[in-house]
Amino acid sequence: MLFNSLHFLIFFPIVVLIYFSIPHKYRWILLLVSSYYFYMSWKAEYIILIIISTLIDYIVAIEIYKSKNQRKRKFFLSLSILVNIGLLFAFKYFNFFNDQMRLLFNHFSLAYNIPAFKVLLPVGISFYTFQTLCYSIDVYRNKIKPLKHLGKFAVYVSFFPQLVAGPIERASHLIPQFFEKHNFDYRRVVQGLKITLWGFFLKIVVADRLAIIVDTVFNNIYDYKGFSLIFGTYFFGFQIYCDFAGYSFIAIGTAKILGFSLINNFRRPFLAKNIAEFWRRWHISLSTWFRDYAFTPFYLKLKKNRIISKFSQKMQHNISFILSTLVTLTLLGLWHGANWTFLAFGFYHSLMISLYYLTKKYWDRMNKYIQILLTFHITAFGWILFRANSISESFYAITHLFTGLNQIKDYILNTNLSKGIASNFLGLGSPDKILIAVLLIGFVEGAHILQEHISIEKYLRTRPFIRWSCYLLLLFGILLFGVFNKTPFIYFQF
């Protein structure tokens, strides 16, 4: 079920109504049934994967906790990793690696007969497998105790607001909330509604409008060059932000209405002053997941490495840090999808972060606004790798970004509005649509800049007229300027 569908607009109020009408002890049943229904309305049979992941991690966590034998504990943890990563590999990465092997075998004229695994990628598999995985690891690390209530654990794995595209919740944060009684709290519900409204605005109005322009360019990349590609890349940066942050806000808002608090996934990432800060503001639940469960253990392991430990303390840190960053960020890139482009995206970001740390003392001396602008452009360059459909397409885009830049001049010279000639701006769409897209981006980033300096929430609290005007502005923005073609969220494919 998509958040931006009529189906969800009917489903959610019904769930809320029943949720607050039934006693607390039965609410987990409602949440479980509604979460499974939410998922099954996309593809019913894939619920089995969630059930497998749930059962394995439920049992494994209890066994890890019970066992005093370290080898046994390790065995159960490995089992959890094997099952979750196995599911992920089978459904998401198998065909990619299989294709690469086939290419390799063909290159050496060898026979290769392993067929492709023809199945749809289960929506949200990367999110719920990572969520259950961190639960088992946390139990293994004695950070949390295993949950004995299978039903509530199943709700933790499948909680519908964040099931298909996160935020990836830590067990220590979300599970205790299933035991708390959530009464109907007017302020909390209103706050949840406001967050949801903002999420819908970002998705339906901004992201989906930008998507029309972005898809025109990136789905036909060889037909574009110069400013068309540059605009397409900028627009994609804002599209993916508004799409994913929009989803996260709807998830956070709807969970809040039900009384749950989810981790904030985005913190105005395009105002980051360096690339490391960007990752502390972008997809926070994933970047912290990789920090805690991949980067840190790897870094500590490297530091203890026999060869590395021979260097000075500073060098030990630098080598371990850079190597861990390279591995972690590359894996993070690959997490997004089975394509060389995502691998390149991750690798590129790991290089940029390493470079930043090596040049930190010079970078940090720069003017704040130049830092923001440069960081924005570093990330924008990364979006080309992320959005292009293949490595060769991204190579084409990168090598053609600055060719044919006289397009704008040609466009102006050819434009004769009185004859209605200016119907298509650089092949991106009609000029009014481009203008609207730019205005929408300005509106969103304007709000972000404002939020960076003052608390909009606090400001509006004492000004009911402005507050209500803002609600109406957003609501009517969605109703009048929304794109209602049920465009799926970009992160659903991951």
Added chain:
Amino acid sequence: MIKKFIKKTIFFFILTSLLFFSINMCYENFVLKKTLLAKTDAQFIDANKEGINILFLGASHTKRGINPLLIPNSFNYASADENYAETYYKLKTLIEKKQLKPQIIILPLELNSFTSKRIERFNNGWYWKKYIDFQEFAKFNPKFSILEAEITSTFPVLGNGLDFLSIIIKGKSEMVKGHKRTYRDFSQISNKEQEAIVKANSHFKNTKLIDERLVFYLKRILDLAKENNIKVLVIKFPITEEYYKASLRYIQDIEKFNDITEGIVNDRKDVILVDYQRLYWGNYSLFHNSDHLNAKGAEEFTQVIKKDIENILKEKNNNLLKRKKPKKIIFKE
């Protein structure tokens, strides 16, 4: 606390509903009434008073490419983006409910007439609900949601707020007897190839080239015409060479493609198909863009079509229409 919430929710709901209904009403009165669709309907009523014998149907190629002022008792009832399903329901309504009985209808057969894109989008519900039986349409289109269609057709302003700009920004096109006249001159465009590629991409990328549902609806149109003794002329409209070549990037086997699409029409003995795709190759000043004629082009082309129609109608008088369909389609260059 719940009481407070309910009270405020009701207040908010009433306020937004009132506002929304008002905006929707403004949209219907100030925007929709000025749309080409509404104007076409109004011009149709006037034209119908004088009698309509020749009816041009279809999408933007027809809309821009035929000037009915040059053909007595004719009307251009095409609309942009119209697909065969919509044309079928429109024709059915005209015949059954408005008792219109033209002697001949003229339909387009374009390279992108059968793409899935054309039937999978449903726009302008406010207009099509007059013609389309949503229940029946949904039977043949499993993805079509009747509820959503009802909502969008009742509240056409949903997602279309940008159209309010049309009140401020006046379009440069005009309309006569359903024909949209535009004066853009494609010969003045420096990068014709690029524009054609962008157009072809928008028509053919990520879509099935021949959607069975559209084939089905074209057959239904032909059946409906036959049942009502209406002759049918099917034409392939003039396009530029650039657009034709750009389309071939997607239609790799054009021969096979033509065999299939033309076959639907050629199977009918009483239907004539004429191919004018290459008629104006190199003559860019007749085009609005890479695949549409401008007002000047429409005037020239209408004269050509007029002769074809006269021939077909004459054949009827001389009882010559019973002749067999020519094996090869007429190819005018």
